[in-house]
Amino acid sequence: MELIILLVVIAFILRLPKVKGILGEKSVALFLSKLDPKEYRVFHDLYIPTAKGKTTQIDHLIISRYGIFVIETKNYKGWIFGSEKNKYWTQVIYQRKERFYNPIHQNYGHIKVVQDYLQLEDSDVFHSMIAFSMRATLKKIEVHDTRTIVTYIPRISKMISKHQKQLLSHFQANQFVEKLEQLKRSDRNERKKHVQTVKKTLSEEKKKVRENVCPKCDGNLVNRKGKYDVFKGCSNFPNCRYVTKKTS
Missing domain, CATH: 3.40.1350 (Trna Endonuclease; Chain: A, domain 1)
Structure with a gap:
């Protein structure tokens, strides 16, 4: 049982984007x-x-x-x-x-x-x-x-x-x-x-997204429906093509 749990944990770790990149x-x-x-x-x-x-x-x-x-x-x-x-x-x-x-x-x-x-x-x-x-x-x-x-x-x-x-x-x-x-x-x-600069930039971007503000041009983020899912996109499209990951 312990071996199965260990293998599951290892498999999960190997799927992490950062680990994949390394x-x-x-x-x-x-x-x-x-x-x-x-x-x-x-x-x-x-x-x-x-x-x-x-x-x-x-x-x-x-x-x-x-x-x-x-x-x-x-x-x-x-x-x-x-x-x-x-x-x-x-x-x-x-x-x-x-x-x-x-x-x-x-x-x-x-x-x-x-x-x-x-x-x-x-x-x-x-x-x-x-x-x-x-x-x-x-x-x-x-x-x-x-x-x-x-x-x-x-x-x-x-x-x-x-x-x-x-x-x-x-x-x-x-x-x-x-x-x-x-x-x-x-x-x-x-x-x-x-690393500190990247973390700060990502933190600022996430904060703007939570407030429905586009991190690239400061426009409004609105819900859009794509072919496969729903996502947030900039209201200034097509001049700004910023999108977030799916929201539902």
Whole structure:
């Protein structure tokens, strides 16, 4: 009986979004460890300061002669549809559809922060990688930018190894590695500040939602009926497309 209870507790813990995210990032780290350490310097879970005095969290970042690879991991399941031009992508699980922010746009923001931090003028040295877990099925993903890769986590090291055009000198690559190493040494305080900022932002957003105020534009939140459920959406739609999770 105790074993059954333990297994139920473990199964519950593994279903938590935060735990899923951690497991997804750990699996990426495992596959990236297959890269030649002489050619690729891999960083995990970086907190990089922005020009606005905040920090941006980067899942994985790789410095090499073949460019700088910035990787965003998505531990989603179900069918995934999206285009590099769309603001939102769609996740389909059975008949239920959920929207999530375009991860290519999200990672573009990460790349800009890294570019500013490294004081790099040339953005062509960056490769954007979106890595989904094998729980997802990439059904229709439209990407035309050759520096953007949408793939599955087990394939990331192979996709990185395909890039053989030298974009950085050894000297440049070593400079960037040293700058990121310095960041890692002072990362503990940045991590703490980042977590505090995220918690504060989420708290403020929840407070506004409780008061039926849109966190994005301060418009009114109203109940709307979708195809599968009821949700709260901004009254300023379509100029503002903020929505909350279902309310009934």
